[in-house]
Amino acid sequence: MDMPTTPTPDASNDRPAAQRSAVKPARGPARGASTMGAIHRSLRAEIVEMRRNPGEPIVEKHIAEAFGVSRTPVREAVLRLADEGLIEIFPQVGTFVARIPVNALPEAIVIRTSLEGTAVRYAAQRATGSQIAGLRANLLLQQETVEDGDLNAFHEADERFHALIAEIAGYPGLWSMAQQVKVQVDRYRRLTLPEPGRLTNVLAEHAAIVDAIADADPALAADRMAVHLDGLLTSIPQAQGANLFFFTGP
Structure with missing residues (x-):
């Protein structure tokens, strides 16, 4: 070492x-x-x-x-x-x-995408009207944190959004498993939140996921979740380049 x-x-x-x-x-x-x-x-x-x-x-x-x-x-x-x-x-x-092990990030993101893709498929099949309303209420909370520029509050609302999807799916353990594998991803992700337009883009992606759940379209919901989480993969080089000392690996 x-x-x-x-x-x-x-x-x-x-x-x-x-x-x-x-x-x-x-x-x-x-x-x-x-x-x-x-x-x-x-x-x-x-x-x-x-x-x-x-x-x-x-x-x-x-x-x-x-x-x-x-x-x-x-x-x-x-x-x-x-x-x-x-x-x-x-x-x-x-x-x-x-320091954040950059080589471990892609695998953690892929595992998370698999777990949350499963959760959102079931959520799209099972969501009730009140549960969809709960997701939309969470989106409003996220919007408020974006307007306030409160990164910590946004992160908390974001985490709750993904937890809600797993709960609606009927498999809250999927989110618990995702939390176990994404610890280093969360550290890296914190570096991306202050980027101009980042919070607005994340919020738009969340809204698109909710729309797919409301339309009871499991395939579309999973596709939109994959697009949402794929952004974490593509942003790694930029975050590493801007914070070289914070990462280990090439």
């Missing part, structure tokens, strides 16, 4: 974790496994949402101070994140947020 390039110094990295808004200490006197779980969820969200950039140091002491705990649960959370490929540990060097 290549040694990480020393990240460019940043003022936010010099501050203790207790002073960083990204770290959200657990409330109350949680201890043991619950404390480790809270730390894991907090760090994982920060990494996946790109609030901790690839290559950024992970300082266990600062995190422990922020949560008011010993370093033991912090270490356990870090090891778990390392198993998930989100953190890299270099003995005698340090612990860092892992």
Whole structure:
């Protein structure tokens, strides 16, 4: 494994974790496994949402101070994140947020497309009027976040949109499986959201999917889902070129 390039110094990295808004200490006197779980969820969200950039140091002491705990649960959370490929540990060097493995992205996107293609086919066959109304309400929420320029809120509404399709299909587990394989894709995708016109295009693709579901056309719904997710494949080179240090691989 290549040694990480020393990240460019940043003022936010010099501050203790207790002073960083990204770290959200657990409330109350949680201890043991619950404390480790809270730390894991907090760090994982920060990494996946790109609030901790690839290559950024992970300082266990600062995190422990922020949560008011010993370093033991912090270490356990870090090891778990390392198993998930989100953190890299270099003995005698340090612990860092892992860079995004560009070679793993295409396969993850293909798997997600297969899972969601199945879900949207069933959704088009089974959707009720009220369920279609629920999808359209979600589209309105997405539109509001686009108008507000709120990337985090848009991402949350986007995730809910895809979860709704799996629920309407009657197979919510398909979305759960997709979530497991798309962790690195989510990190990369965060880099694409600020691109001019990106949110508007995604919203239009979502609307086209809903129209196909409303028309009870499984084949068209699956085709539109594939087109929607294929955009993630075609955008990889551009995102990598604009953020070279954030990625590993050619």
